[in-house]
Amino acid sequence: MTEPxxxxxxxxxxxxxxxxxxxxxxxxxxxxxxxxxELVYSPLVDAKTLPETVDLGILEGAISxxxxxxxxxxxxxxxxxxxxxxxxxVTGNVPAMRNAFRVEAVLDRAYRENVxxxxxxxxxGVPALRCPVKPIHHEVSVDVFVPGCPPSADTIWYxxxxxxAGRMPEPARVTRFxx
Amino acid sequence: MHLEDLEAxxxxxxxxxxxxxxxxxxxxxxxxxxxxxxVLEALQSACAGQGNGRCKVKGVGCMGLCSAxxxxxxxxxHAPLNESVLYRxxxxxxxxxxxxxSGGAPVERLRCPTDQPFFQRQVRIVLExxxxxxxxxxxxxxxxxxxSALIQAxxxxxxxxxxxxxxASGLRGRGGAGYPTGLKWSTVAKMPxxxxxVICNADEGDPGAFMDRAVLESDPHRVLEGMxxxxxxxxxxxxxxxxxxxxxxxxxxxxxxxxxxxxxxxxGARVADTPFGFDIELRLGAGAFxxxxxxxxxxxxxxxxxxxxxxxxxxxxxxxxxxxxxINNVETFANIASIVRRGSDWFASIGTQGSKGTKVFALAGxxxxxxxxxxxxxxxxxxxxxxxxxxxxxxxxxxAVQTGGPSGGCIPADYLDTPVDYDSLKSLGTxxxxxxxxxxxxxxxxxxxxxFFMEFCMSESCGKCVPCRTGTWQMHALLDRIARGEGTPExxxxxxxxxxxxxxxxxxxxxxxxxxxxxxxxxxxRHEYEAKLQNQPLRKPQTQRGTG
Amino acid sequence: MPLSTARSNVRVVTLKIxxxxxxxxxxxxxxxxxxxxxIPVPSLCxxxxxxxWAGCRLCMVELVNQNRLVASCxxxxxxxxxxxxxxxxxxxYRRTLIELLFAERNHVCAVCVSNGHCELQTLAQRLGIDHxxxxxxxxxxxxDSSHELFRLDHNRCILCTRCVRxxxxxEGAHVWDVMGRGSQCRIISDLAIPWGQSETCTNCxxxxxxxxxxxxxKQGTSAGEMVKDRHFLPILARRRAR
Ligand SMILES: Cc1cc2nc3c(=O)[nH]c(=O)nc-3n(C[C@H](O)[C@H](O)[C@H](O)COP(=O)(O)O)c2cc1C
Ligand code: SF4
Ligand code: SF4
Ligand code: SF4
Ligand code: FES
Numbered sequence: 001m002t003e004p005x006x007x008x009x010x011x012x013x014x015x016x017x018x019x020x021x022x023x024x025x026x027x028x029x030x031x032x033x034x035x036x037x038e039l040v041y042s043p044l045v046d047a048k049t050l051p052e053t054v055d056l057g058i059l060e061g062a063i064s065x066x067x068x069x070x071x072x073x074x075x076x077x078x079x080x081x082x083x084x085x086x087x088x089x090v091t092g093n094v095p096a097m098r099n100a101f102r103v104e105a106v107l108d109r110a111y112r113e114n115v116x117x118x119x120x121x122x123x124x125g126v127p128a129l130r131c132p133v134k135p136i137h138h139e140v141s142v143d144v145f146v147p148g149c150p151p152s153a154d155t156i157w158y159x160x161x162x163x164x165a166g167r168m169p170e171p172a173r174v175t176r177f178x179x
Numbered sequence: 180m181h182l183e184d185l186e187a188x189x190x191x192x193x194x195x196x197x198x199x200x201x202x203x204x205x206x207x208x209x210x211x212x213x214x215x216x217x218v219l220e221a222l223q224s225a226c227a228g229q230g231n232g233r234c235k236v237k238g239v240g241c242m243g244l245c246s247a248x249x250x251x252x253x254x255x256x257h258a259p260l261n262e263s264v265l266y267r268x269x270x271x272x273x274x275x276x277x278x279x280x281s282g283g284a285p286v287e288r289l290r291c292p293t294d295q296p297f298f299q300r301q302v303r304i305v306l307e308x309x310x311x312x313x314x315x316x317x318x319x320x321x322x323x324x325x326x327s328a329l330i331q332a333x334x335x336x337x338x339x340x341x342x343x344x345x346x347a348s349g350l351r352g353r354g355g356a357g358y359p360t361g362l363k364w365s366t367v368a369k370m371p372x373x374x375x376x377v378i379c380n381a382d383e384g385d386p387g388a389f390m391d392r393a394v395l396e397s398d399p400h401r402v403l404e405g406m407x408x409x410x411x412x413x414x415x416x417x418x419x420x421x422x423x424x425x426x427x428x429x430x431x432x433x434x435x436x437x438x439x440x441x442x443x444x445x446x447g448a449r450v451a452d453t454p455f456g457f458d459i460e461l462r463l464g465a466g467a468f469x470x471x472x473x474x475x476x477x478x479x480x481x482x483x484x485x486x487x488x489x490x491x492x493x494x495x496x497x498x499x500x501x502x503x504x505x506i507n508n509v510e511t512f513a514n515i516a517s518i519v520r521r522g523s524d525w526f527a528s529i530g531t532q533g534s535k536g537t538k539v540f541a542l543a544g545x546x547x548x549x550x551x552x553x554x555x556x557x558x559x560x561x562x563x564x565x566x567x568x569x570x571x572x573x574x575x576x577x578x579a580v581q582t583g584g585p586s587g588g589c590i591p592a593d594y595l596d597t598p599v600d601y602d603s604l605k606s607l608g609t610x611x612x613x614x615x616x617x618x619x620x621x622x623x624x625x626x627x628x629x630x631f632f633m634e635f636c637m638s639e640s641c642g643k644c645v646p647c648r649t650g651t652w653q654m655h656a657l658l659d660r661i662a663r664g665e666g667t668p669e670x671x672x673x674x675x676x677x678x679x680x681x682x683x684x685x686x687x688x689x690x691x692x693x694x695x696x697x698x699x700x701x702x703x704x705r706h707e708y709e710a711k712l713q714n715q716p717l718r719k720p721q722t723q724r725g726t727g
Numbered sequence: 728m729p730l731s732t733a734r735s736n737v738r739v740v741t742l743k744i745x746x747x748x749x750x751x752x753x754x755x756x757x758x759x760x761x762x763x764x765x766i767p768v769p770s771l772c773x774x775x776x777x778x779x780w781a782g783c784r785l786c787m788v789e790l791v792n793q794n795r796l797v798a799s800c801x802x803x804x805x806x807x808x809x810x811x812x813x814x815x816x817x818x819x820y821r822r823t824l825i826e827l828l829f830a831e832r833n834h835v836c837a838v839c840v841s842n843g844h845c846e847l848q849t850l851a852q853r854l855g856i857d858h859x860x861x862x863x864x865x866x867x868x869x870x871d872s873s874h875e876l877f878r879l880d881h882n883r884c885i886l887c888t889r890c891v892r893x894x895x896x897x898e899g900a901h902v903w904d905v906m907g908r909g910s911q912c913r914i915i916s917d918l919a920i921p922w923g924q925s926e927t928c929t930n931c932x933x934x935x936x937x938x939x940x941x942x943x944x945k946q947g948t949s950a951g952e953m954v955k956d957r958h959f960l961p962i963l964a965r966r967r968a969r
Contacts, residue, residue, distance in 0.1 A: 087837050090858050097835060100867035132865055137858060141669075145857040149837030176852035177829075178836025178843070467908070484905065489781045489801035642886060642905070642912030644782045649827040652910045653861050673860060680823045683796050684784045 006164060009041035009054040009079060013068035014095040014133065015061025018150040019086035020044065025153035036164050054079045056163060062088045062095040063134045067127035076140040081163070084142045085156070087149040087177060089135060094149075096133040103129050146171045148179040155179070180444065180451035185321065185330050192322040196256060198235040200281045202226070203252040203263075205310065206238035207396045208428050209389075209550075214270070215249035221271035222251070225278045234281055240397020242310035243301070245550035247291055252310065253281045257323075260310055261298045267291035296566035297548050302529065302555045304537050305513040309397035314432050317439040320400040326445050328516035332408045333455050336519075341412040342368060345515065347523035349535035354380055354471075354508030355586065355613050356688075357534075357601040363505065366495040368413040370503035375415040377406050377457075378499065378506040380476060381422035381429070384468035385584030386635055388615035390539040391509035393551050395422065395429035398513070399436035403459060405512030407450065408519060410457040413505050418459040421476050425466050433461055468585075468639035472687050473506045475641065486641045487687035508613065510539055530556030534600035538614060544581075545620040547572050554599070561595040564618060575620035579703070583612025585632040585639075586692035588699025589625070608699045610692075625704040626711060629697045630658040636693040647690025650681035654697065666712050675701070742808040743791075757799035757810060758786050768812050769821055769850055771939055772887040773800040774957070776964030778896060780888050785821050785850070788812045796820075822854045830861040831910055832868060833882040834940075840953040841941030847885060848940075864910065871916075873923030876946055877935050879914070884942035886912055890934035897963050902928045914942075933959070 012020060020043060026033065041050045057079030063069050076082055087093035098106045107129075112119040136142055146159055155175040162169035204210075204219040215238075222236045235256075242250045242260055247267035254263030266277060266289040273289060280286050303309070312319040320326070332341050346361025367375060379402060383391040395402060406418045422430055437459055440446045448456045462480050464470045470485040477499050479485035498504020514536060518526045527535050534556040540563070543549050547569030554563060560580060564570065571577050579589040588609030590597065597603050601611050619628065637651040657674040660666045678694035685691045701708060737754045744757070744766060751760045756779070761768045771783040781801040788799045791809035799812070811817075828847060836842050868881030891903040891914065902925050906915045916922040935943045936957045944953045 084858070091829075091835075092863065093835055093837055096863075097833075099863075099865055100833075132863075135858070137860075138862065142858070147857055170855065172852050172855040172857045175857075176836075177834070177848055178839065489779070489798060637909055640909040642907065642909050643780075644784050645824050645827055645885075646784055648886070648909055648912065649831045649864075652864060653827065653830065656862055676823065680820050684787055684820055684824065686781060686784065686798070 003036075005038040006036060006055045007040045007051065007053075008037045008056045008058065009050055009075065010039070010043070010058040010060070010085075011041070011071055011075065012043060013059060013061035013071060013089070013136070014064035015086060015088040016094075017043070017060070019060040019089075019148075022148075022150040022153055023085075023156055026157055027153070029153075029157055033160065037160075050074060050078055052078060056081050056083065058083045058085050059089050059136055060085045062092045063130065063136055063139050064095050064098075065127040065129050069130065069139055072136050072140050081143045082136075082140070083144040083146060083159070083163075084136045085146050086151055087147055090137075090145050090147045091177060092133050092135045096135075099132040103131055144169060144171070146175060147177045148175040149177075151175050151179065180330060180453075181334055182327060182330050185327055189322050189324070189327075192318045196235070196322075198233060198256060200234045201252075201254055201256055201258075202234060202236045202277065202281060203239040203242075203254070203310065204236065204269075205240070205242050205248060205250045206314075207241040207393055208426075209241065209245035209393075210248035210250055211428070213248040213268075217271045218249050218251065218269050218274065221274035222278060225274045229278065234278065237313045238315075239312060240309040240314045241306070241393040241551050243306070243551045244291065244297060244548055246548060247550075250291070251277060253277065253285070257311070261293045263293065265291040265293050295569075296562075297552070297569065300558075300562060300567050301553050302537050303553050304517050304526075304529075305394060305401075305510055305539055306397070306551070306553045307517070308401065309393065312398065314397050314399060315435050317400065317436070317443055320398070324520065325400045325516075326404050326440075328519035329404050329407050329411075329445060330451055332519050333411050333451060333453050338368060338412045338414065341408060341519065344519060344523045345412070348514075348518045348526040349523075349530075350511065350514055350518065350526065351534065351601060352508055353510035353514075353538065353613065355583070355610065357611055360507065360511055363495065363507070364409065364412055366493075367415075367503050367505040370496060372503045374417075374500075374502045375413055376499045376502055376504040377410045377413070377415045377418040378473075378476065378480070378494075378504060379406055379418065379420040379509060379512055380471060380473070380506055381420055381426075381509045382464050382468075382471035382476060383423065383426075383509070383613065384466075384471050384639070385586075385613055385615045386632075387541060387543045387617050388584060388613055389541050390551065390614040392426050392429050393541075394509050394513050394539070395426070396432055399429075399432045400440065401513050401516060402433075402509055403436055403440055403446065405515035406459060407446065407457050408515050409505055409507065409512065411450075411455055413503075415505065416456050416458070418457060419462050419480055419499075420459060421462045421464055421470070421480060423466055424463040430461065430463065437461070467641070468635070469641040469687070469689050472689060475687070476506070477504065486643045487689075489686060510614070531598060531600045533602050534611075538599065538611065540614045540616045542568050542616050542618070544616075544618040545571055545575065545623070546618040556600050557598045559596050559598055560590060563599065563616070564595065568618065571618070571620045573620075575622065578619045578621045578623050579625070579628075581609075581617040581619065581628065581696070582615065583610035583692075583695070584615045585635045586610060586688065586695055587612045587615075588695050589619070589628065589703065591703045608702055609695070624662070625700040625707045626658060626662045629700045630655065630662050632696040633658055633693065636689065640689060640693075641687075644684075644686040644690060646681045646684040647686070647693060650677050650685075651690070651693050653677055654681070654694070658697070661708060661711050664711050664713070666708075668712055671708060671712060740804055740806040740808075742804050742806070742810065744810045745812055751804035753804060753806075755804050757788060757797075757802050757804060757808075760804055761799060761812060766812055768799055769854070770800060771846060771850070771885060772889065774889050774893075774937060774960065776897070776960040777889060777892040777937075780892065783824070783885070783887060785824055787817065787820070789814060789817065818854065822856055825851050825854055825856055826859045826861055828885050829856075829859045830863050832864070832866065832884065838950050839883065839941040840944050840948045840950060841883070841955075842951040844951070844954045845941060846939035866910065868913075871922050872946070873921035874925075874928070874930075874946070875923065876930055877922070877932065878944050878946055879916075879922055880942050880944065881913060882942075883940045884914055885940055886914070887939060888914075889937040889939065890914065890943055893933045893937045893960070897960070897967065898929060898931050898933050900927050900929050900931075903934060936960075 252263040789811040871879040
């Protein structure tokens with residue numbers, strides 16, 4: 001290998017991890033990818049800190065909490081190119097459906113009304129929720145948007161191949177909201 | 180009826196009047212709201228107590244200087260306003276003193292000088308009888324020339340001659356867009372069809388505008404006469420005045436006037452005993468700004484939801500119930516009788532090359548003399564603001580003047596010498612509009628101004644088309660963010676892009692012009708927007724040279 | 728509506744669309760001519776068989792030499808007209824309109840019954856929209872499930888009034904109308920009563936079939952299951968016109 005590998009960092013904010021699963025659905029293509037990409041930070045690997053500079057950042061999920069916002073800002077600061085992967089990251093999608101309700105009501109429903117054993121709202125070690133839930137680019141600037149719930153492995157492959165080849169992908173050619 | 184008969188009638192009304200002095204109390208809406216009705220009563224009972232018939236007390240329409248109301252004028256019978264003694268802020272307690280002084284030494288402590296530019300610089304055509312006659316009295320209107328133009332038109336002129344006269348006068352529509360009135364009339368006249376309609380647009384929804392209201396409250400017969408002449412010219416038999424229900428006084432006076440005109444034979448199956456038949460009905464609007472747009476207005480008259488439809492077909496071709504329809508503004512119709520009576524040459528001699536006649540403005544905002552003025556086209560903004568308006572109060576500097584309401588734009592100090600006419604104002608990025616003129620002093624924040632008008636458009640959008648319905652909402656949200664100091668340079672770019680899209684894609688004038696206040700404040704006061712953006716060093720705005 | 732009135736003595740005119748010389752009857756609209764010649768022009772409120780509404784503004788085209796945009800669904804063909812249906816400017820404007828619609832109400836395609844069969848969604852993809860730059864309006868609308876067969880989800884409504892028109896003009900029931908102003912506008916049944924209580928609704932389902940989005944749907948459908956069929960419309964419209 002003569003070309004240096006592209007460093008990649010991924011994280012999931014308020015999402016269901018489905019987009020990361022779809023990434024894993026690349027299956028044997030992951031092997032080809034490994035030749036070109038080095039995964040430096042991700043829920044899929046052990047690294048605990050985001051390096052100071054990363055070539056490509058991929059974020060799944062909407063911004064729902066203070067921690068999400070912090071992570072998004074950190075990714076933006078350190079990644080040369082930032083990708084919003086999946087509808088939650090791109091539109092807010094399902095996580096943003098709680099915007100219709102007061103956050104107290106949502107917590108009540110989840111942690112009290114529907115719980116039989118020791119109902120209580122968690123308060124220790126959890127980040128504060130933000131209102132309203134927003135797509136990532138409404139807080140930090142994003143370079144590539146990949147809608148889909150989740151975007152298919154083929155879509156992810158197309159986007160990554162284009163980026164690796166130094167081209168700007170046009171995801172709308174292969175995916176759409178809700179795809 | 181011939182012109183001589185009408186003149187005889189007018190002469191009789193004159194002869195019946197024996198009083199030497201008139202005490203005129205303004206009973207238009209502005210003065211009523213500052214308490215002119217009790218003043219009128221007090222004066223009337225004081226006068227009755229005197230019982231010598233030397234003096235007559237009457238309610239009249241707007242005298243213009245609304246901010247000084249209630250206004251009372253004492254004058255020789257039929258003397259114009261600037262030959263009268265004018266009193267400001269009159270209370271019922273002043274009645275006896277005013278009455279005692281009539282014809283003698285004026286009550287100095289109440290005196291409002293009429294030799295000031297506010298009165299001297301005006302030219303009154305539309306408002307010639309406003310403040311002079313009792314708006315509820317047909318005889319008074321006739322005594323001051325009312326309906327003579329109608330009789331002249333239907334007995335001495337052909338419809339084509341009437342249209343030629345209106346065309347030659349150069350009159351342009353006063354409802355906002357300035358479309359040539361003669362051209363509109365001849366288009367409707369040429370349309371085939373047995374049934375045609377005339378509509379008077381009295382919806383006046385611009386915030387801060389009350390020109391049409393004042394005309395209707397002060398001299399309703401003038402508007403009816405203009406409509407009847409139009410009907411004769413284009414061959415219509417039926418007319419509607421579409422007036423907003425928020426103008427109860429105007430509605431009441433119109434009703435009174437229509438009834439009186441019917442009884443006197445100026446409206447009805449045989450107008451002035453000729454074969455020409457024309458009648459007028461009122462239709463009340465429920466206070467939607469968009470219902471001033473002509474196609475929405477017609478839908479509303481038809482009993483449908485007041486929403487615009489695409490043009491063509493224009494109302495001239497397919498208007499009310501599909502029939503050819505002429506629709507003009509109140510002030511447009513109010514000019515017609517004078518044009519017919521005094522000739523198009525006279526009218527065309529007033530004003531500028533492209534804008535003839537006068538324009539009524541409602542002066543409002545940070546200016547000493549707020550109220551109603553009528554000025555010749557071509558007068559400079561500086562004259563209006565510094566002389567007629569008396570400048571800016573509290574020693575503040577002038578910043579900008581906004582014309583055209585939510586569809587218009589603002590003009591900064593550098594352009595104050597611009598003549599007021601359709602084309603000059605357009606070249607400055609604003610419009611003549613219907614006559615609202617809002618003056619702002621140096622303390623005004625132009626982002627707030629833009630946000631105010633955008634909020635108006637957002638809540639008045641009829642919701643039919645996407646760019647206006649949702650675009651005004653987004654533009655308002657962006658302006659709000661910027662005004663609160665939370666906006667970013669991207670927000671400003673997005674705002675400008677929305678301006679372009681909403682302007683070019685909206686269905687009707689409301690949406691097409693909704694971005695104007697933003698565009699024009701951006702054009703002249705961009706630094707104020709930029710100073711409010713995040714991550715931007717707060718730049719000091721250049722100080723505007725003050726006036727007034 | 729004035730535009731659908733066919734005259735007996737219509738003339739045929741020639742015009743240029745996207746550089747192609749075409750002929751058209753002078754009572755045809757530009758959009759109809761484009762459809763006939765398979766020139767793609769996006770539209771949402773237009774539907775063959777219904778009166779012209781001209782509200783979505785997506786079908787706007789450029790009149791060459793006039794530097795003016797007109798709604799092609801509401802503009803008749805005229806002799807010598809030169810029309811451009813596609814340009815960088817038009818694409819940018821159309822994208823903005825679609826974005827505005829997505830920001831106006833709550834479209835969550837992933838869980839929408841119309842996912843994959845929605846005209847708004849399809850247009851967004853066709854126009855290359857992969858995110859919405861505007862703030863979401865966060866107006867949370869209600870869902871009317873009171874009808875035994877159908878359902879109305881205001882969150883997905885784009886106020887195209889196809890339902891209003893089909894119900895009035897084809898079914899003749901006029902159940903639907905619009906209430907309110909600006910973005911507060913809402914489709915209402917009868918005088919703003921729950922659909923299930925409507926005394927005028929004939930349960931024909933035409934409104935459901937013409938609705939371009941997941942706003943009017945059948946009860947019992949789940950995500951992606953609501954497929955619409957509006958073949959009936961041009962046929963009925965032609966029979967009605969006779
Ligand atoms: C949103 C909107 C509101 C309008 N409001 C009024 C109004 O209140 N009064 C009026 O005379 N014209 C109004 N107009 C203009 C009318 O559509 C129409 O042009 C006018 O009545 C024609 O009369 P004119 O030729 O005498 O000016 C409005 C137009 C728009 C687009
Ligand atoms: S521009 Fe605004 S007011 Fe005019 S039709 Fe469109 S939504 Fe209605
Ligand atoms: S109506 Fe269409 S655009 Fe809206 S959520 Fe459903 S599928 Fe998506
Ligand atoms: S319910 Fe459907 S058809 Fe009716 S206006 Fe809304 S989007 Fe259009
Ligand atoms: S299709 Fe022409 S405006 Fe909607």
